[in-house]
Amino acid sequence: MRARIHRGTKEIGGSCIELEAQGARILLDLGLPLDGNPDDTALHPQVEGLQGGSELLALVLSHGHLDHWGLAHLAGPDLPVALGAATHRILKAAQPFLPRPYVPQQAIEFSSGTRLTFGPFTVTPHLVDHSAYDAYALEVEADGKRLFYSGDFRAHGRKGALFERLVGNPPRNIDVLLMEGSTLGRLQADRQFPTxxxxxxxxxxxxxxxxxxxxxxxxxxxxxxxxxxxxxxxxxxxxxxxxxxxxxxxxxxxxxxxxxxxxxxxxxxxxxxxxxxxxxxxxxxxxxxxxxxxxxxxxxxxxxxxxxxxxxxxxxxxxxxxxxxxxxxxxxxxxxxxxxxxxxxxxxxxxxxxxxxxxxAHTSGHASIGDLKRLADAIAPKILVPIHTFEPDRFPDYFGPRVTRKEDGAWWEIAA
Known part of the structure; x- marks a missing residue:
């Protein structure tokens, strides 16, 4: 399995990850950059087959925030779009009220623990605590390799028990952890956000x-x-x-x-x-x-x-x-x-x-540094790749030598 992060290795927002195995590909998220204009073609990730007719098998959305789905309209009407069942309902409910609504035409609804198969890929969503309702981390397996994409998560919301469940019974034998780091540079390591x-x-x-x-x-x-x-x-x-x-x-x-x-x-x-x-x-x-x-x-x-x-x-x-x-x-x-x-x-x-x-009166939708460390330690990946962060250089300070930085747009092999 190969991977490339189209956007997110050094910025928050516009998340988009492409995975390839056996000639087939899937996308995890297709987000709009913060303050981005969806009509600005310079912001559109160069993904072959978004309009269909190629080896691109599906787009899987982690949750319902624009910086994770705001460019999903670029996907053609025939591309399957997998998303949480409640996320799908919320997108449909919002449609009459928004100037530029989005509802996928080929939706595949999932819930936590559902195993989705797209060619050589098996994708398992894990419900997480986040300020977006119905948000998921995504576990992907192909070619005997295993990748875990944290999506956006926290431990101090009303669903904090989901985080405790995840660190108490984490996925095993993960080769790559793509982990968000939204709070790096915004919160001291020993501080916690208000609940x-x-x-x-x-x-x-x-x-x-x-x-x-x-x-x-x-x-x-x-x-x-x-x-x-x-x-x-x-x-x-x-x-x-x-x-x-x-x-x-x-x-x-x-x-x-x-x-x-x-x-x-x-x-x-x-x-x-x-x-x-x-x-x-x-x-x-x-x-x-x-x-x-x-x-x-x-x-x-x-x-x-x-x-x-x-x-x-x-x-x-x-x-x-x-x-x-x-x-x-x-x-x-x-x-x-x-x-x-x-x-x-x-x-x-x-x-x-x-x-x-x-x-x-507000608190963050993202994990404190202490909770990021707890997740990384529980999953114990072979490598940890920063994503959804403005501070990738700070990751080694908190997560040690397993951190491996990648660049936007570059393919890399997931080693066993």
Missing amino acids: ETDIEGKLLDIFQRTDGMALVAASAQNIDRMVSLYRACKRSGRTLVIDLYAAEILRATGNSNIPQSDWPNIAVYVPHYQRVRIKQDERFGLLEPHQSNRIFPEDLKAMAGKAVFLFRSAMLGDLDRADCLDGAVAVWSQWDGYLQQDKGSKVAETFAARGIPLEH
């Missing part, structure tokens, strides 16, 4: 000392965070107000333990721009599953002091018209780096212009 339970506690504190509405800027697809928000709302006697997009994403998880639009302490508000889109596309059926707890613009002001509003900038006009922002606080509950980008900085400016203080 998702810690974030719940911080949100609770903010909600309890806020007189008005709490506007929380968070991703509806960060299901762990949605659980934290709901739990903090319930503990503080507040109602979590979600939009139709978030309601559909939560429904798509298919998990009865995940908050849903008809639960107590949840309300569904359909902002103006979504109402317009539904009318234009005649997608009125999207509303039907979420009618029981639906609220309307005239309800917002009366409930403001007992509401937490899952916020996006497109909703600001609704809130201004409802005159419901007296005593409000804003909470940035996603990566702080977005605030340095144009879109994030404009959101911060809109809050400041209205005299709304901005607080922070």
Whole structure:
């Protein structure tokens, strides 16, 4: 078996790995670089057969973040795309709301432990803890060689038990571990990130000392965070107000333990721009599953002091018209780096212009250095190849002589 990393040996985002055995090939992820334009052909990995008619057998997606699937549309309609069943449902649920949605035409759904066969390749996904719901590490075997691709993972989320299970019963006889290192250079080796339970506690504190509405800027697809928000709302006697997009994403998880639009302490508000889109596309059926707890613009002001509003900038006009922002606080509950980008900085400016203080409550979707070391030690690969990192040079400091750096685009043989 041979491998080449098209992107990721010295950057976070745009992950794409190509494997070859017996003349056949598969891809693991086909991501968009951070801040990348999907129409920029210079960012498109040079993979023969994406449009079909060659030895490329499949694309396997580790999880539902753009930096891992954002260029998957380059794959032709006939190429099988394997992905988690819940990831597939979430992509379909998001489709009516996004300007550039993606749903594979030849989808192969899997769950943890499912063995997938593509020619000489056997791929086994392992469910992991990550800020993306339904995220997997991928174990690949071909020609008697074994590769383990960590994907993106952590140990401090609400599914941290999955990490403990993996290090307690790791895959054996791994020749190559492709391991993410997102936190290298961003976290000291002896430090741990806050847990998702810690974030719940911080949100609770903010909600309890806020007189008005709490506007929380968070991703509806960060299901762990949605659980934290709901739990903090319930503990503080507040109602979590979600939009139709978030309601559909939560429904798509298919998990009865995940908050849903008809639960107590949840309300569904359909902002103006979504109402317009539904009318234009005649997608009125999207509303039907979420009618029981639906609220309307005239309800917002009366409930403001007992509401937490899952916020996006497109909703600001609704809130201004409802005159419901007296005593409000804003909470940035996603990566702080977005605030340095144009879109994030404009959101911060809109809050400041209205005299709304901005607080922070977030934790990383990626493993601390200590947990990276635990995984590497448990798997004990013959070689460890850095991926999904801006700091590949730091890997030997933490993982020793088994680290072998590779370059983007270069083929290399996986030795027995």
